[in-house]
Amino acid sequence: MRRQRHDMIAETRAKLIAAARQAFGAAGYAEASMDDFTAGAGLTRGALYHHFGDKKGLLQAVIHQIDAEMTARLNRVSAAAPNRWEGFVEECVAYIQMALEPEIQRIMFRDGPAVLGDISQWPSTNGCIAALSDSLRQLKAEGAIINIDIEVAARLINGASSHAAFWIANSDTPEETSRRAVDGFRALLEGLRVDKK
Amino acid sequence: MRRQRHDMIAETRAKLIAAARQAFGAAGYAEASMDDFTAGAGLTRGALYHHFGDKKGLLQAVIHQIDAEMTARLNRVSAAAPNRWEGFVEECVAYIQMALEPEIQRIMFRDGPAVLGDISQWPSTNGCIAALSDSLRQLKAEGAIINIDIEVAARLINGASSHAAFWIANSDTPEETSRRAVDGFRALLEGLRVDKK
């Protein structure tokens, strides 16, 4: 059966991605030994090189997976809000809070850009920026926000969020810092609105 | 003479920092071989370990040096402006543009945080955040900006700036992207003002 073989291959890839994701998230990219985490998945570095070319290729695959999950979560958050503006704000807040999760923090915001450069540059991955951009575009079309370059705004917000999360995550009092950051962030976003009531 | 010896030591340290700064800035932290760049400075890894403990320690020293230079530049920029608000805005713009320089980009915004964590957390280095905070504090005292947590605002702005710079630096058309980013950034900052005229 063709299926059998293809399924085995897909399973191998999935196991490698899962093991790498775990290792990168827990120990960091540089500290994660390929021998170690491939062995943990019952495989060897041979399989890794075969499927992903090198360590960076695996990181890329891991990032792609996480990005897809994050995008889905963001879309759910904005869809659940009472109106577009609130949806957008909640989306941003959710973004900050996702960046608090160590796995996302380390892989998406710390090691990813450091190892691969600006990920949002290559087309396959950056669902998150796209999600933010979409929300902003709609708000702009409705005249709800000031006249600002959409992509620029999305990236500035993205940067502020991830940086804030980084700060929070390294804080002595993450809870309190998180509250302060979110409050400040909301205030900053208010500056984008046309008619603040 | 005491001086002689102390000067030699200071010179050795300075040579190591300079060589590392060059190597980290050009090749990146991970790719820079300690053997290579110490040899380039006419020294060996022995000197490095003696003075800085390890590779991270050297990175720390390099970052400290660059941070001081950046802080001085920012202070000059804001001092040269016609008023506080303009000074603040120009400071932010200058921050983005400094982050365009490959050395600052790689060392301060890419490898630094990746290797050492949130640098602005440990006290010795974060002149830049402090400079931004000072400006914001004064503006707030004058009632020129909305009621927002100063430290939070400084960090959000810092994050947006560095991210914008990262984006610009990786862009196909850095010039144009830079203009767009700066314009958007100004618009975002306007949202902080109390009486926009």
Place this chain on the structure above:
DNA sequence: TATTTGACATACGCCGCGTATGCAACTAAA
């Protein structure tokens, strides 16, 4: 001048990566 300290070099071993090679299972044609 004898002794000690400290600045730096040298030497060694380990680990992690990348590549070259090997092998067994599967596929496809004869």
Place this chain on the structure above:
DNA sequence: TTTAGTTGCATACGCGGCGTATGTCAAATA
């Protein structure tokens, strides 16, 4: 069904980089 070719993965090897332990020589101190 046999056989030739392909593919998924493991094994084997070499290299370079890092950290440490040790050595050495000049300056500082007495």
